[in-house]
Amino acid sequence: MTSTNPILSPAGGADAPSAGLRPSRRSSVRAAQTRRKWYEIVGLTLPAVIVYVMFVLVPMGFAVYYSLFRWRGIGPPTDYVGFDNYVLAFQDPIFLDALRNNAIIVVGSLVVQGPIALAVALLLNRRFRGRAVFRLIVFVPYVLAEVTAGIMWKLLLTDNGTVDALMRSLGLGSLVRAWLADLDIVIWTMLFVLTWKYVGFAIILLLAGLSNVPPELTEAAAIDGASWWQTQRHVMLPLLGPTIRIWMFLSMIGSLQAFEVIWVTSVPAVRSLGASATMATYMVDNGFFARLWGYGNAVAVILFVISFVAALLFQRFLLRRDIDGAVTGRVN
């Protein structure tokens, strides 16, 4: 890789003695450079690699191992059951509810947050007084801690709470529902809170993407007589493609692993009935609260595999042109 000229690089390798003086010195310099380069790579990546191995790969290995046991966290795992825990999970109607809820959150987040974020980002990208303030306001929910936001919405959405009172005063009293108690509604309430919480993130990402669009392009479009709307549709939107796809990717992975907001906003009873459970809350409820450690690990592995496969498929089919050359083939 490093010695490009075969004549200057003797067959015996860098350290082999050679007859010619000049070529030998050259090649040993190159060898030293190569070695230094490797020391640098190892030295600089080792801390990260150690942390990654210890806190990501090793626990993952353990999770797979423990998932094969009927184990309640008392004494070492000894009762090997093969894939029984996985079979049990897919036989539990509550886990299937959790899967369905995750699917609702994945699709719902994309379908609802995407258009809202795009519209708001395009608006906030125009110059007007107080733009910075609006940008800040839009971003506040995302900065708020999940638990804080969750408790806030739990109190607002409670029976005869602020939301109900507001709706009644607006003459929408007939639309008031038991937002957190109606088992058919609660998942949509969760989707609403999640949208409120994370749409700011999508907006900021899109704004960053918009600011990368060179002003020459919009100017050129304007000179060609394009309206503001036409500029957005035919210039901005296509150039936002990579940003939108990255946001979709992050949103999808986040939705699959949704936990904090739902854990806090939705009460344990409603979760245990499957109405608002996600794979992650199901894992904690069963792994820790029901003390089924082996089973909980199996659910963790299922969650990991689903996320991993989703990530791979997304990269393969949608992110391909954005990351061309990095993980896929070289661009020609």
Add this chain to the structure above:
Amino acid sequence: MAMKHRAAAGLALFLTTALLVAGCNGGDSEAPAESELYKNPVTLTWWHNASQDGPLKTYWEKVAKDFNALHPTVTIQIESIETNQLQRTRLPAALLSNDPPDIFQAWGGGEMREQVEADYLKDITEQVKTEAADIGSVAEIWQVDGKQYGLPYRMGVEGVWYNKDMFAKAGIAAPPATFDELNDAVTKLKAINVIPIALGAGDKWPAAHWWYNFALRACSVDTLKKASTERVFDDPCFVKAGQDLQTFIATNPFQPNFIATPGQNDPTSANGLLANGKAAMELMGEWNRGTLDTVAEDREALGKFIGWFPVPAISGSAGDPKAALGGGDGFACAKNAPAECVEFLKYLVSPEVQTGYAETGTGLPARKAAGDTVKDPALKSVLDATSGASYVQLWLDTAFGSTVGTAMNNAVVAIFAGKGTPEQVVDAMKAAAKK
């Protein structure tokens, strides 16, 4: 490439070895002989669940300091951890490792049985005979197969907390003694437009406790004891409990949308409904006196109207009408903890420390001698009921262990939500017992 692999393998080996070595070095605390008590300096690690700033947390700090003043060789290192974290993650993980805390929170029942089976706990039967005898039959909750492994500092039975003013207004002469009278009271309370019974079903266990009480009334004491030790739930009384519960729910005694109402800790909880004069009754353990205070807008008014009566009896049922459900908090010592641990445990439940505990007002003391300090009239009636109970059945979810307990609570909640049957509760318990 080969070098890279070797480096990775070497790294993995190094890390594994490091982990193993770290794991093995943790547990070399050999217990000294009795005669060596207080001779060598020891540090006891103490994990308790009074994690929120408040009277109990402060009191435990004082107790640790006092013990250190009495026995200067013993230093006590406190870690206070929120109950769920302590019980569900920290403690199980610490007990699995070779370095558990020396003395820690223990709730007795099924969990303690499993801890004993895994050889985690110190048998203290001989050392605490006097204390266990004075605490009485409830100390059995911290026993496994006749051997004592822990002692309670807090103990109380469950009953119905009620608003005396509302009862008077509705024309209910005396607290209901039977379920027929309770149903009658519910009708009268509806007539004055208050919520008859507040229910925090959102947290699952407050709803499940209704089922436990129906089971306590439907099942004989022997059946319950057998269920706790052998996890056998074949007796038809467990199905009967669910049927009685369904009948009771059908009378609509609870607030609407109770399935999402939290149990305690915030104004929208069932606690808040009772404490702030919106509901007339709530089924809850003895700690409720303190938690009602934390959500009350007017504590003085609460102190005046709050009363307590035992769970009503069901006429003609197999259960002992004088039996009550209850539970408490205790401590246990780890298997390899130094002998001083047991001495500290004994100190924690000594009449003197118990009296101080009663004064914190956070719960009822387990030692009878300390009971005299209890002044609140409602708490006083809980205390009388606790000592007067013919049999105290530990909360069923604690008694059966977390796995059966969680499955049972979930299935009971399904009945409350109109999505489950009495038979499904028993099926879920049986299935969980095999997990």
